[in-house]
Amino acid sequence: MFKVLVADPISELGLQKLYEHPDIQVDIQTGLPEAEIIAIIDQYDALLVRSQTKVTASIIQAGKKLRVIGRAGVGVDNIDVPAATKAGIIVMNAPDGNTISTAELTFAMIMASARKIPQAHQKLKNGTWDRKSFVGVELRNKVLGIIGFGRIGTEVAKRAQAFGMKVMAYDPFMTPEKAEEVGVQAASVNEIVEAADFITVHTPLTKDTKHMISTPQFAKMKRGVRIINCARGGIIDEAALFEAIQNGIVANAALDVYEQEPPTDSPLVGLEQVVVTPHLGASTEEAQINVAIDVAEELVNVLTEQPFKNAVNLPSLPQEVLKSVQPYLELGEKLGLLLAQRIRGRVQSIKCSYAGDLSKISVSPITRTLLKGILSYHYGEEVNYINAPLFAEEQKIQTSEIKSGKHKVFTNLIHVEVTTDEQVYSVAGTLFNGLGPKIVSLDGFTIDANPTGTMLITEHTDTPGIIGQVGTILGTSDINIGSMQVGRKEEGGLAVMVLGIDKPISVELLHLLRNIRGIHSVSEVNL
Numbered sequence: 001m002f003k004v005l006v007a008d009p010i011s012e013l014g015l016q017k018l019y020e021h022p023d024i025q026v027d028i029q030t031g032l033p034e035a036e037i038i039a040i041i042d043q044y045d046a047l048l049v050r051s052q053t054k055v056t057a058s059i060i061q062a063g064k065k066l067r068v069i070g071r072a073g074v075g076v077d078n079i080d081v082p083a084a085t086k087a088g089i090i091v092m093n094a095p096d097g098n099t100i101s102t103a104e105l106t107f108a109m110i111m112a113s114a115r116k117i118p119q120a121h122q123k124l125k126n127g128t129w130d131r132k133s134f135v136g137v138e139l140r141n142k143v144l145g146i147i148g149f150g151r152i153g154t155e156v157a158k159r160a161q162a163f164g165m166k167v168m169a170y171d172p173f174m175t176p177e178k179a180e181e182v183g184v185q186a187a188s189v190n191e192i193v194e195a196a197d198f199i200t201v202h203t204p205l206t207k208d209t210k211h212m213i214s215t216p217q218f219a220k221m222k223r224g225v226r227i228i229n230c231a232r233g234g235i236i237d238e239a240a241l242f243e244a245i246q247n248g249i250v251a252n253a254a255l256d257v258y259e260q261e262p263p264t265d266s267p268l269v270g271l272e273q274v275v276v277t278p279h280l281g282a283s284t285e286e287a288q289i290n291v292a293i294d295v296a297e298e299l300v301n302v303l304t305e306q307p308f309k310n311a312v313n314l315p316s317l318p319q320e321v322l323k324s325v326q327p328y329l330e331l332g333e334k335l336g337l338l339l340a341q342r343i344r345g346r347v348q349s350i351k352c353s354y355a356g357d358l359s360k361i362s363v364s365p366i367t368r369t370l371l372k373g374i375l376s377y378h379y380g381e382e383v384n385y386i387n388a389p390l391f392a393e394e395q396k397i398q399t400s401e402i403k404s405g406k407h408k409v410f411t412n413l414i415h416v417e418v419t420t421d422e423q424v425y426s427v428a429g430t431l432f433n434g435l436g437p438k439i440v441s442l443d444g445f446t447i448d449a450n451p452t453g454t455m456l457i458t459e460h461t462d463t464p465g466i467i468g469q470v471g472t473i474l475g476t477s478d479i480n481i482g483s484m485q486v487g488r489k490e491e492g493g494l495a496v497m498v499l500g501i502d503k504p505i506s507v508e509l510l511h512l513l514r515n516i517r518g519i520h521s522v523s524e525v526n527l
């Protein structure tokens with residue numbers, strides 16, 4: 001008998017899938033504090049939550065029998081996924097069921113901010129008939145900028161078009177075909193912030209999207225712009241938004257999500273110009289039924305060893321395959337992550353080549369970790385080992401897996417080449433017996449670097465003084481260089497430098513380095 005603990009309110013219609021199963025027992029205990037979950041979790045095979053319960057590393061550690069944690073919704077930021085992965089626990093989500101509800105809430109927020117409905121409502125409820133203070137704007141002929149054009153962003157665009165809005169959209173993985181099919185203008189974030197009357201964000205919260213709308217972006221916006229966030233708190237810099245409202249750039253903002261939830265200390269909540277809801281994007285009867293059914297079905301699949309698709313962390317591999325590829329999985333993901341942090345432009349193809357011992361074993365799990373490493377950097381944690389190839393396919397990214405037999409130098413070698421519409425990038429790595437993973441080539445330059453910690457990678461002209469200038473800039477900013485590798489093909493030609501540094505560097509410092517004469521590019525890579 002498998003025992004499932006349901007720790008948050010989840011639709012009974014979804015739970016029905018669990019009740020129906022003869023080998024599954026369901027216990028519903030919602031609203032328990034962390035300590036009480038820790039006290040009982042060792043009896044359970046599965047834990048099912050929505051977003052209230054924080055599934056901490058301590059809960060995960062105490063869950064000695066836990067095999068799967070299910071999240072009835074998209075974002076898994078209330079679950080310590082790295083801790084679950086480390087413990088070998090599968091984390092699943094339900095990514096499709098709340099798309100429409102969240103798109104509809106976003107549209108309600110667009111309307112509320114255009115017509116100041118909540119403010120007018122409140123004033124009338126307070127007894128004041130005030131028609132002068134609430135003159136709004138029409139949506140027709142206005143420009144809506146959508147940042148993040150996945151499931152929800154796309155549905156918001158369709159609704160905006162029905163209102164006669166012109167839609168501009170930015171997403172690093174949006175193909176020209178998709179933009180044309182939905183009828184939106186593909187644009188950069190800069191173009192959107194300069195042209196839009198309304199801006200709405202629909203990305204996950206990642207290192208790249210955190211504060212992607214901040215003071216420099218507000219400074220370029222039209223006066224009177226309206227800002228909507230129904231995705232994740234922190235994509236829009238709340239302090240910068242506060243300032244932009246105070247100085248009249250932003251006319252109105254509508255927020256469903258916050259950097260801290262609940263936003264008890266946020267001065268934004270008290271502003272007349274800001275409409276707020278308490279993270280209600282997925283709060284409809286329909287969405288809650290959809291996500292509950294989806295996640296319950298997936299829990300049953302995992303517990304009964306049936307194929308499943310929405311795991312956000314672990315692959316499900318037969319034991320023998322797992323054993324032979326296991327040592328290469330981490331290397332594969334790191335190579336993918338390294339490339340993801342270097343590439344510029346839209347990804348068109350990813351070619352994964354395997355040589356030496358690797359040409360004798362099943363490498364598709366390594367390809368999956370590579371794709372996951374590249375794609376999850378942009379898509380966030382919902383790209384997993386299982387769905388990464390499908391994600392690539394959906395984004396019209398060509399992927400290939402090539403085995404090339406024995407290698408002249410290495411007993412095993414993984415070589416990855418990513419082609420974007422701007423450039424071709426490549427990296428190769430190997431597992432040395434006893435020495436662990438190594439990066440042995442970058443864009444065709446031979447190097448020998450450990451894929452770990454913070455790295456600084458430059459492309460520069462092989463000319464005297466460049467390495468010294470980089471060292472001086474880092475040194476005067478108290479950044480220690482732990483390791484250094486330089487590679488070139490010919491004297492005076494193009495060269496690369498890979499520095500292992502002891503702490504991350506600031507954006508300002510990156511700009512300083514990029515301004516050194518002879519340096520063509522500088523990327524900070526965190527592995």
Ligand SMILES: NC(=O)C1=CN([C@@H]2O[C@H](COP(=O)(O)OP(=O)(O)OC[C@H]3O[C@@H](n4cnc5c(N)ncnc54)[C@H](O)[C@@H]3O)[C@@H](O)[C@H]2O)C=CC1
Pocket residue numbers: 074075095098099102147148149150151152153170171172173174202203204205206208209230231232256257279280281282283378379380382
């Ligand atoms: N307020 C609420 O209650 C709800 C919030 N959400 C949140 O909404 C967001 C979007 O959800 P979905 O559309 O289902 O996800 P999705 O994965 O379908 O779309 C996300 C899109 O963001 C894009 N993206 C990633 N990095 C980007 C970047 N740096 N710049 C621009 N685009 C970038 C990805 O390429 C992807 O197309 C997620 O953060 C999700 O957690 C989802 C449901 C309910």
Ligand SMILES: O=C(O)CCC(=O)C(=O)O
Pocket residue numbers: 050051072073074075076098279280281282283
């Ligand atoms: O369960 C909820 O209400 C939160 C939904 C959400 O934010 C998500 O699915 O990412």
